[in-house]
Amino acid sequence: MLFDGPQRKLGLIDLPREERAPIVDTEHLTLTDRARAEKVRFTARLIARLRPKLESVMYYPHPFTRGGFVIVFKNEIKGLIDSIAEVYRCIPPPDLSIHCLRRSELFELALPGLPLLPHYVSENLHLGLALRHKGTVLYGLDLRAEIPVRKDFGVLLANHIEGCMMQQRAHCLLTWLQQRQYLLLIDQVDRQFRYLMGTALLAHDVWDIQMETLPEQFAQYFCDQPVMKTWGLFDHLRSTLYSDNQPDHHAAAFEAVWLLERFLGELKEYTQ
Amino acid sequence: MNVTMADYDNALKGFLDAVDPMKGDIITVLLFGSMARGDVRPGQSDVLDAFVFFEPTVFKDRERFLRNLEIMITACDRLAQTGLDYHPFVYWENVDLISALFLPPCRSLGSSQIVFGKEMRHTVDASRASRFLAGRIFFASRRYGHQLVYLLSKPELTAGDLARITEELARAQKTIPLLACFTMGIWPGEADIIREFRQALPELDISVIDKVKILRHQKDSPDPEYLRQLLREMLDFVETLHDQLIVKLTEAGSTERTLLPDGATGAYG
Numbered sequence: 001m002l003f004d005g006p007q008r009k010l011g012l013i014d015l016p017r018e019e020r021a022p023i024v025d026t027e028h029l030t031l032t033d034r035a036r037a038e039k040v041r042f043t044a045r046l047i048a049r050l051r052p053k054l055e056s057v058m059y060y061p062h063p064f065t066r067g068g069f070v071i072v073f074k075n076e077i078k079g080l081i082d083s084i085a086e087v088y089r090c091i092p093p094p095d096l097s098i099h100c101l102r103r104s105e106l107f108e109l110a111l112p113g114l115p116l117l118p119h120y121v122s123e124n125l126h127l128g129l130a131l132r133h134k135g136t137v138l139y140g141l142d143l144r145a146e147i148p149v150r151k152d153f154g155v156l157l158a159n160h161i162e163g164c165m166m167q168q169r170a171h172c173l174l175t176w177l178q179q180r181q182y183l184l185l186i187d188q189v190d191r192q193f194r195y196l197m198g199t200a201l202l203a204h205d206v207w208d209i210q211m212e213t214l215p216e217q218f219a220q221y222f223c224d225q226p227v228m229k230t231w232g233l234f235d236h237l238r239s240t241l242y243s244d245n246q247p248d249h250h251a252a253a254f255e256a257v258w259l260l261e262r263f264l265g266e267l268k269e270y271t272q
Numbered sequence: 273m274n275v276t277m278a279d280y281d282n283a284l285k286g287f288l289d290a291v292d293p294m295k296g297d298i299i300t301v302l303l304f305g306s307m308a309r310g311d312v313r314p315g316q317s318d319v320l321d322a323f324v325f326f327e328p329t330v331f332k333d334r335e336r337f338l339r340n341l342e343i344m345i346t347a348c349d350r351l352a353q354t355g356l357d358y359h360p361f362v363y364w365e366n367v368d369l370i371s372a373l374f375l376p377p378c379r380s381l382g383s384s385q386i387v388f389g390k391e392m393r394h395t396v397d398a399s400r401a402s403r404f405l406a407g408r409i410f411f412a413s414r415r416y417g418h419q420l421v422y423l424l425s426k427p428e429l430t431a432g433d434l435a436r437i438t439e440e441l442a443r444a445q446k447t448i449p450l451l452a453c454f455t456m457g458i459w460p461g462e463a464d465i466i467r468e469f470r471q472a473l474p475e476l477d478i479s480v481i482d483k484v485k486i487l488r489h490q491k492d493s494p495d496p497e498y499l500r501q502l503l504r505e506m507l508d509f510v511e512t513l514h515d516q517l518i519v520k521l522t523e524a525g526s527t528e529r530t531l532l533p534d535g536a537t538g539a540y541g
Contacts, residue, residue: 080511081418081421081424081504081507081508081511084418084421085421085422085424085425087421088421088422088425089425098418098419099415099418100415100418101415105518107527107531107532108411108415110532111408111411111412111531111532112404112405112408112409112412113412114409114412114413114416115373115405115409124412148532150532150533151533152533154401155401155404155405155533158399158401158402159401159402159404159405162371162401162402162405163405165364165371166362166371166373166374169362169363170359170360170361170362170363171359171360174344174345174348174360174361174363175348175359175360177341177345177348178345178348178349178352178360254338254341254342255338257341258334258337258338258341261331261337262331262334265331265332
């Protein structure tokens with residue numbers, strides 16, 4: 001299925017010659033348009049350079065990041081590193097993830113992601129679902145259904161909790177408390193609460209989430225669970241952080257760590 | 273700063289002194305990494321690879337937890353003040369189950385030391401979910417490595433680029449053989465990782481692992497183009513390893529069915 005609906009929206013359908021990038025009047029673009037135009041230019045360059053090797057180019061939005069591209073090469077392609085080097089020569093838009101695989105390797109996107117360090121977000125848990133339901137095919141075949149959707153929610157959540165304990169405790173909680181980076185720490189704890197909520201909601205088939213409204217979505221399914229009370233306490237702590245009555249960021253940071261630990265413990269019990 | 277072994281010994285002593293007030297709540301303090309193996313490279317090795325295992329009840333009691341957290345921060349302060357390259361230790365609430373990624377050092381008597389409390393290295397294990405994760409992370413690591421490919425053709429490598437390549441090569445040298453073992457269902461002790469890895473994949477050329485090991489022991493800054501070449505070799509090595517793992521898993525049945533849990537839907541769903 002070459003050039004179906006989604007890429008028509010992006011303006012690739014009328015590409016007159018494969019080496020020519022689409023004409024975009026950047027002067028009159030909004031920020032969203034600019035992001036879209038960047039995607040279009042990158043995709044056009046990809047097609048021009050790599051067309052014989054490509055099976056598909058897909059884009060996915062992501063609730064926690066700016067999303068990214070899944071670039072699928074034909075199974076018979078040897079020397080994937082050289083092809084990936086070509087992808088980078090096409091100047092990918094900054095801050096967008098790039099996943100390069102052969103078609104037969106697409107299932108690997110459903111396997112666990114790296115338990116990453118602070119400031120990094122593991123996209124893996126929502127990548128497949130976001131691609132399948134909200135993603136677009138920018139070029140070539142629609143292979144979105146070839147990425148398996150995992151249903152072992154208990155394992156997904158247990159892995160997330162373990163990753164959080166292994167990485168956040170040492171590299172974020174202790175590090176930033178020791179460096180007296182209290183506000184940075186509280187902000188990171190807030191993010192961790194939300195990432196955990198996002199994973200917990202997958203057990204209820206809720207994948208279409210947004211960072212800002214995640215707590216409300218979470219409350220719909222976990223209102224009678226202890227985790228909601230713990231989140232409520234953290235939310236209150238955070239909301240009073242910048243008021244005149246709360247000058248003691250040291251105490252607030254320690255309390256935030258305690259509440260995250262309590263939340264992790266309660267979620268762990270929930271998975272069991 | 274002229275760093276000696278004594279600085280590392282003092283760092284450990286200072287750490288143990290600092291955590292002393294919470295010993296009533298600690299089951300075990302386990303040291304791993306170069307300090308436990310006895311192969312510290314003064315000035316290059318960091319502090320402190322350690323697990324502090326607490327009584328699980330500490331995590332149910334706010335006052336107790338916060339008291340211990342304050343003490344842990346004091347211990348971190350002591351480590352930070354040593355002037356050595358420092359990162360915090362891990363604290364954990366279950367002496368029986370840890371992350372499967374840490375089983376090799378924590379179960380190897382030669383690669384870890386109990387510096388306080390109960391001996392637990394013969395009984396510590398990981399949950400099924402944790403082993404599932406550890407057995408599949410190789411695939412995400414491979415894609416993580418793909419992000420470095422742009423450095424192969426970058427005209428001028430900056431100091432930051434060179435530092436990143438060095439760091440990522442060291443990380444790959446340490447973790448890729450281990451993660452591949454996990455993928456094959458092999459759970460080696462830390463000292464046996466390379467032997468088990470070679471044994472499982474005898475046809476695989478792993479010379480790049482040795483080259484990076486040598487690089488890590490060099491005191492002089494390596495030539496940028498040599499670093500770039502080594503990065504290329506490592507990326508190619510991971511690709512070849514990936515393909516061999518897939519072949520090996522396919523021999524045991526469907527790769528997807530072997531790696532994905534029951535109930536995943538997609539290509540075969």
